[in-house]
Amino acid sequence: MTPQDIQLLARRLDRLMRRLNAALHPRAQAMDKEKVGALGGMVLMELADRGPLPLAVLSAEMGRDKSQMTRLVQMLEGKGHVARSADAKDRRVSLIALTPRGEAFVRDVEMILGEVLEEILSPLGEAERRAFLANLGKL
Amino acid sequence: MTPQDIQLLARRLDRLMRRLNAALHPRAQAMDKEKVGALGGMVLMELADRGPLPLAVLSAEMGRDKSQMTRLVQMLEGKGHVARSADAKDRRVSLIALTPRGEAFVRDVEMILGEVLEEILSPLGEAERRAFLANLGKL
DNA sequence: TATTGTTATACTCTATAACTATA
């Protein structure tokens, strides 16, 4: 890895993330209506994937502080995408689950994110995409 | 691309960027001393690579608003990494150039960023790294 | 009129620390 490679890698990663953000913002009418943000969308997808989870698990999985997760969940709850229920075994934890409205919304999110990723990944062939995703998984 | 693939890709990209940030912050004593931030480091590398540039070019290349670039350059100027000179041909533009101090610092930045990327990329073999960088370049 | 760069302002994302209620 030469200094040029290093700079290239940093720049390309930065650009990719900014392209993703830029593509999601204006395009995602359905997401913008709801204004859940990128992290909000990821939390909803995580819940769709794994079922009800405690807040501490969510914050660990997403790599964000639990205080941030508290506010995020409150926001999602306020918009009706998520509901909480007490955990019978440990009364400190409240389980966070998708509502039917949240389930419908998360399908929109996945569809829109899918279109945007499809567009961004379009320069790569099928094999290259798989290799890219696999390499990303190892990192 | 199934919904699972989409979610995976989003999550993995998010994690990679957060790992990069997390690895840079505490580790980079030399960078932390100067507190130029990630974007500041990238601007210095860009200047090291391409020589003096107008602010408008910098803001376009880095994909950030020019008002943000104004403040960033003022900060770098205050720390002595960068100096401005008037453009003889167009008196509206002021060219931004590395100072000798900035040149020395940018080598530190590249070294530290190199170590961090080396560590993060360590799960990939040489061929995989090249493929990853190449695929990133196509996006 | 259009463009370079500046200032002022506000909004989002994030981390830290102090707190509560349970365990």
Add this chain to the structure above:
DNA sequence: TATAGTTATAGAGTATAACAATA
């Protein structure tokens, strides 16, 4: 004592709009 979650607050990073100087 330790853990789950909350609140308050502060700091980055970013975008928008209004502006001055030059083209």
